[in-house]
Amino acid sequence: AQSVTQLGSHVSVSEGALVLLRCNYSSSVPPYLFWYVQYPNQGLQLLLKYTTGATLVKGINGFEAEFKKSETSFHLTKPSAHMSDAAEYFCAVSSPRDQKVTFGTGTKLQVIP
Amino acid sequence: ETGVTQSPTHLIKTRGQQVTLRCSSQSGHNTVSWYQQALGQGPQFIFQYYREEENGRGNFPPRFSGLQFPNYSSELNVNALELDDSALYLCASSSVHNEQFFGPGTRLTVL
Numbered sequence A: 001a002q003s004v005t006q007l008g009s010h011v012s013v014s015e016g017a018l019v020l021l022r023c024n025y026s027s028s029v030p031p032y033l034f035w036y037v038q039y040p041n042q043g044l045q046l047l048l049k050y051t052t053g054a055t056l057v058k059g060i061n062g063f064e065a066e067f068k069k070s071e072t073s074f075h076l077t078k079p080s081a082h083m084s085d086a087a088e089y090f091c092a093v094s095s096p097r098d099q100k101v102t103f104g105t106g107t108k109l110q111v112i113p
Numbered sequence B: 001e002t003g004v005t006q007s008p009t010h011l012i013k014t015r016g017q018q019v020t021l022r023c024s025s026q027s028g029h030n031t032v033s034w035y036q037q038a039l040g041q042g043p044q045f046i047f048q049y050y051r052e053e054e055n056g057r058g059n060f061p062p063r064f065s066g067l068q069f070p071n072y073s074s075e076l077n078v079n080a081l082e083l084d085d086s087a088l089y090l091c092a093s094s095s096v097h098n099e100q101f102f103g104p105g106t107r108l109t110v111l
Helices: none
Strands: A003-007 A010-014 A019-026 A031-037 A044-050 A056-059 A064-068 A073-079 A087-095 A100-101 A105-113 B004-009 B010-013 B019-024 B030-037 B044-051 B053-059 B064-068 B072-076 B088-096 B100-101 B106-111
Touching: A003 A087, A003 A100, A010 A019, A019 A031, A019 A087, A019 A105, A031 A064, A031 A073, A044 A056, A044 A064, A044 A073, A044 B100, A073 A087, A100 B030, A100 B044, A100 B053, B004 B088, B010 B019, B019 B088, B019 B106, B030 B072, B044 B064, B072 B088
Parallel strands: A010 A105, B010 B106
Antiparallel strands: A003 A019, A019 A073, A031 A044, A031 A087, A056 A064, A064 A073, A087 A100, A087 A105, B004 B019, B019 B072, B030 B044, B030 B088, B044 B053, B064 B072, B088 B100, B088 B106
16 A cells, blocks of 8 residues: 655745755655646646656756655655745656556645735 | 547535536546545545456445546546545546546545
């Protein structure tokens, strides 16, 4: 079984400040890990993914995440927040053996001008 | 390249009715997954179709059923609607490594 825990349902940062959204996962097999963003009344857009290889993954809009197996974490970061980053972010896990993708409960990011 | 599309955008039904939601997958994708996203929650996996066969199911009762057609488009059917079925229903088509491309969703309200 797989699961995802996102720490903090709401995160507020000032414009220009570091964004850090936390995600821990549980998986009995090597995981595939994803971050998605959802704007109000829209579907989910993939920000980045980790499958194999390099553990630091760069995505769209300046976001990146690092897979840390020892900590079972896949935290999302961005050096400088923009107003347009305000949205809800979902961490998700799956595996090569299981087509099912399990999502976390989401973190709403607020960017303060 | 056409993305994932869903119809209708919004739907209002009453308890006990039946509903059919539709999804067209992204060009070249043969796998479609359906998710239910209740207000304030993450998407919950309903089921997945691969080449017209169900390929995995989440913790949803049998009144949630689906179909996939030869062109890989898909339908989600829900019978005997309940108030708790009110949610955003998301369809996603998959590429390699389970990367899911999502449609904009159908907002279902059950009164």
